[in-house]
Amino acid sequence: MKEDNIRIYFNMILGTIGTILISLGMISYLAKENDIKAYAVALLGFPLTLSYIDYLEKKAGISRKLTWIRAVISIVIFLVFSYFIYY
Template structure:
């Protein structure tokens, strides 16, 4: 469930940037999303969550983002 939140934030921000045609905003959105994911990984590592579960979360995040963006921006 924690994976869906950042994915939905990324989709909403991307959709807003497409409507506003702000190409510089794309860079800041993706850098912010990347930093958020890095911080979540850092917290998971400190909490002792296994790397296997972390990779599963990353793969699920990518699949969700790609599938949602395909259907939303089609």
Template structure:
């Protein structure tokens, strides 16, 4: 029972982390669409990418299945590209 609750907690935290990164990335894209600053664009993009890489590393250390990580990454990319297209372009 404890193991099942622990897995559910990990999946909930993984979902919340993905939603948080998605919101940060969408806000960054909105900022980049309004401001034409090359250095700021590079720093924001690099920061979001490094944060995503670190979250993937933490999920692997937490013992989450690789297939689930790939599914989450795919869902994140589809949501990010579709929402950024509809919201900002």
């Protein structure tokens, strides 16, 4: 049972790193291109992806407390790195 939890948490960490890297790439692209259509697609697609990840975490049995902690840490990391990329 403990080994299964370690696998779930490891995959959750990898998924978080992946979404942060995708969002940083999106910010970098949008800062360089100034494309309104790409910006609209990114603003629509990214929350949809995050809601699906949240759904999968519920199915995997990850607690809401841990999900919120992951989300807050992800947002802070994203804001710090996006500040350095954008400015």
